[in-house]
Amino acid sequence: MTISQLEITHDELKHLVSERAQTGETLLLNMGPQHPSTHGVLRLLLELDGEIVVNCIPDIGFLHTGIEKNMEAKTYEKAEVMTDRLDYLNTMGNNLAYCLAVEKLVDLDVPERAQAIRVIFAELQRIASHLVWLGTHALDLAAMSMFFYCLNQRERILDIMEMCAGQRMMTTYFRPGGLWRDVPAEFVPAVRAFIDSFPAEVDLYEGLLDKNPIFLDRTKGIGIYTAEEGIAWGITGPSLRGSGIAYDLRKEEPYSGYEQYDFEVCTEDAGDVYARYRVRMREFRESLKIVRQALDKLPGGAVRSNNRKFVPPPRAELGESMEAVIHHFKLWTEGFPAPKNSIYMPVESPRGELGVLLEGDGGPKPYRCHWRTPSFVNLQILPKISKGCYVADLVAIIGSIDIVLGDTDR
Amino acid sequence: MVIDWVLVLEWVVKSILLVFILLTGFAYTTFYERKLAALIQLRIGPNRAGPGGWLQPAADGVKLIFKEEFTPAEAYKFVFVLAPIITVVPAIVIMAVVPWGDMVNLFGRMVPLYLADINVAVLYILSVASVSVYGIVLAGWASNNKYAMLGGLRSSAQMLSYELALGLAFIGPILIAGSMSLMDIVEAQRNVWFIVYQPLGAIIFYIAMLAEVNRAPFDMPEAEQELTAGYHTEYSGMKFSLFFMGEYIKMAAVSGIFASLFLGGFRGPFVDQLPGLGPLYFFLKIVASLGVMIWIRATMPRLRYDRLMAFGWKVLLPLALLNVLVTAVVIVALGL
Numbered sequence: 001m002t003i004s005q006l007e008i009t010h011d012e013l014k015h016l017v018s019e020r021a022q023t024g025e026t027l028l029l030n031m032g033p034q035h036p037s038t039h040g041v042l043r044l045l046l047e048l049d050g051e052i053v054v055n056c057i058p059d060i061g062f063l064h065t066g067i068e069k070n071m072e073a074k075t076y077e078k079a080e081v082m083t084d085r086l087d088y089l090n091t092m093g094n095n096l097a098y099c100l101a102v103e104k105l106v107d108l109d110v111p112e113r114a115q116a117i118r119v120i121f122a123e124l125q126r127i128a129s130h131l132v133w134l135g136t137h138a139l140d141l142a143a144m145s146m147f148f149y150c151l152n153q154r155e156r157i158l159d160i161m162e163m164c165a166g167q168r169m170m171t172t173y174f175r176p177g178g179l180w181r182d183v184p185a186e187f188v189p190a191v192r193a194f195i196d197s198f199p200a201e202v203d204l205y206e207g208l209l210d211k212n213p214i215f216l217d218r219t220k221g222i223g224i225y226t227a228e229e230g231i232a233w234g235i236t237g238p239s240l241r242g243s244g245i246a247y248d249l250r251k252e253e254p255y256s257g258y259e260q261y262d263f264e265v266c267t268e269d270a271g272d273v274y275a276r277y278r279v280r281m282r283e284f285r286e287s288l289k290i291v292r293q294a295l296d297k298l299p300g301g302a303v304r305s306n307n308r309k310f311v312p313p314p315r316a317e318l319g320e321s322m323e324a325v326i327h328h329f330k331l332w333t334e335g336f337p338a339p340k341n342s343i344y345m346p347v348e349s350p351r352g353e354l355g356v357l358l359e360g361d362g363g364p365k366p367y368r369c370h371w372r373t374p375s376f377v378n379l380q381i382l383p384k385i386s387k388g389c390y391v392a393d394l395v396a397i398i399g400s401i402d403i404v405l406g407d408t409d410r
Numbered sequence: 411m412v413i414d415w416v417l418v419l420e421w422v423v424k425s426i427l428l429v430f431i432l433l434t435g436f437a438y439t440t441f442y443e444r445k446l447a448a449l450i451q452l453r454i455g456p457n458r459a460g461p462g463g464w465l466q467p468a469a470d471g472v473k474l475i476f477k478e479e480f481t482p483a484e485a486y487k488f489v490f491v492l493a494p495i496i497t498v499v500p501a502i503v504i505m506a507v508v509p510w511g512d513m514v515n516l517f518g519r520m521v522p523l524y525l526a527d528i529n530v531a532v533l534y535i536l537s538v539a540s541v542s543v544y545g546i547v548l549a550g551w552a553s554n555n556k557y558a559m560l561g562g563l564r565s566s567a568q569m570l571s572y573e574l575a576l577g578l579a580f581i582g583p584i585l586i587a588g589s590m591s592l593m594d595i596v597e598a599q600r601n602v603w604f605i606v607y608q609p610l611g612a613i614i615f616y617i618a619m620l621a622e623v624n625r626a627p628f629d630m631p632e633a634e635q636e637l638t639a640g641y642h643t644e645y646s647g648m649k650f651s652l653f654f655m656g657e658y659i660k661m662a663a664v665s666g667i668f669a670s671l672f673l674g675g676f677r678g679p680f681v682d683q684l685p686g687l688g689p690l691y692f693f694l695k696i697v698a699s700l701g702v703m704i705w706i707r708a709t710m711p712r713l714r715y716d717r718l719m720a721f722g723w724k725v726l727l728p729l730a731l732l733n734v735l736v737t738a739v740v741i742v743a744l745g746l
Contacts, residue, residue, distance in 0.1 A: 029560075030556075035638060036634055051564075051715065140635045141635070142626060142629070142633070142635060142711050143711040144447070144451065144707070144708060145451045145708050148452055149451070208709070212710075214710055214712070217713070217714070218713075218714060390715075391636050392630075392633070392636050392715070
């Protein structure tokens with residue numbers, strides 16, 4: 001098939017593929033958006049010489065939701081439900097980034113207890129996200145069973161989320177100023193049961209993959225980028241730490257009390273698919289460490305700020321206080337105003353630096369809300385590192401940079 | 411042997427029986443795979459159709475029959491239809507030379523429990539088994555689909571890398587038994603299975619056999635995660651299920667050959683007294699071999715296809731040659 005038969009016109013493509021594609025010497029293969037290994041609806045236009053990738057052109061936008069724009073039409077509090085839908089494997093993390101941004105914009109305090117619970121959930125969410133990554137990454141290399149083992153464990157985390165937020169994925173549990181409500185009594189035992197039994201599971205995963213010669217063969221020396229290249233391309237998160245840079249926003253710019261916890265930033269030096277795999281495997285244990293510390297010193301008290309200008313009063317107050325009724329009415333109809341200011345709040349998502357740029361214009365709705373999403377930025381290096389690899393390696397590389405298309409397209 | 415009408419009838423009945431067993435056996439091999447893989451993967455597996463899900467294969471069959479038979483617009487129609495047939499027929503006829511029992515006395519007549527005991531059975535197996543690869547290559551080419559074509563290309567590259575080792579792995583048992591007839595080879599294992607004399611040969615054979623039937627970790631031609639469905643991307647309905655059938659029947663067939671070459675075939679305790687036990691032992695050995703195949707599929711990641719070629723040529727072939735050499739030298743030295 002020649003270029004002209006594809007849906008993109010010849011001229012649009014000419015600069016992206018080699019001369020040889022125009023004579024039909026190399027094969028143009030459309031991989032995705034419906035393909036088992038593109039992790040959603042990523043479309044890759046591949047120029048193949050036999051099975052060797054000559055050029056790889058990612059085409060995104062198939063999951064464009066317009067969430068950023070939609071958020072401008074909602075009040076600060078109501079816009080939060082949309083953040084769950086961005087990176088659907090890191091819902092609590094998105095909530096956290098957004099809430100921290102709103103709190104930074106309007107200068108709102110968050111009680112200690114809420115901060116600790118936020119950290120617990122952010123880390124559980126990181127484990128859940130890494131579990132999906134590990135399952136699908138192994139599945140891409142045809143190690144089927146890993147997928148089921150990982151999703152079984154993820155289910156336990158989703159159960160904990162459901163217990164507290166009533167929802168498994170789209171929780172909207174963190175709210176500006178704290179949490180929606182306090183965690184139930186069963187929360188602490190459930191999390192403890194999980195963190196006690198999970199290390200054995202990680203051992204199992206490592207036992208299945210770490211020394212498996214086929215897995216090593218498929219991941220070592222594949223998709224290499226150096227630390228300089230990683231920084232130049234703006235890569236963050238485990239994908240950058242796999243190239244030896246100990247950059248983690250939880251350490252660099254601690255938020256939500258991360259400075260109180262003792263954990264290690266995992267790095268590997270090789271910069272290949274295997275190094276990125278190792279980094280994430282080690283992060284399972286570090287996340288567990290953080291959760292354990294947070295559980296141990298979980299402070300008591302309120303889980304939401306008492307600042308009635310931003311946080312609606314509890315129902316019980318409505319019958320007693322005129323002030324409360326006014327606040328309730330104002331907050332749920334008009335919303336709270338934010339000053340004319342522009343702030344940027346980055347957090348460490350399971351995929352890298354997740355940043356929210358929030359601009360207030362004095363009114364109750366954001367003037368602009370932009371998300372700097374790690375999947376979008378990390379994906380950019382794909383064409384560079386996939387040149388000259390096999391189609392089978394390409395699948396491994398896509399898995400190793402851990403993209404979520406909801407995060408990429410917004 | 412005099413050829414009379416009873417003998418012809420006997421052959422016809424045995425052929426029909428064999429085909430029937432293979433075709434239903436295929437359906438239950440898929441069920442076996444789904445249940446065993448579910449067990450390994452901490453799932454339940456199919457359990458809705460019939461008690462314990464036992465009617466699932468029937469439900470699958472009915473579904474596939476009623477599916478639309480789709481042929482891509484620019485496909486080469488004749489080859490497109492021919493390819494699944496080429497895949498499935500060798501898989502069925504390969505079992506003709508595999509003995510599944512000794513002589514039994516039925517209605518006062520000595521009936522051998524195999525279709526044909528030909529003296530070049532091993533050559534027959536090798537030649538027939540390689541024919542089905544053409545089905546895959548042709549399917550990939552005739553579909554007018556790039557993924558299918560890549561699957562077909564991989565299949566031919568794969569065949570080049572394992573066929574030699576597979577052929578050489580046959581030689582060990584042939585040398586020890588001194589015959590190419592599978593019946594003779596099975597008889598020679600009356601006391602000791604050849605897997606004891608030929609452990610390396612058995613391992614090489616098993617690996618090459620996984621590649622022969624396109625099973626994980628050598629399932630590159632259909633590598634779902636890379637080529638969506640490889641050579642059968644464009645196939646649907648019964649044409650697709652013919653490929654499926656070809657794969658699973660061949661799994662059972664090569665397991666039967668493996669059992670005959672290395673695990674003593676239908677031989678087992680008390681077979682001489684009760685010849686009816688032969689098919690049972692044979693069946694159990696096939697089930698065990700299939701179980702290992704399913705287990706491997708549930709645990710192993712897939713090899714890259716260039717690595718399979720390197721593995722075939724640089725590891726399997728030299729080892730198989732060494733195995734043949736050592737076997738031959740030992741046989742000559744011991745004067746067997």
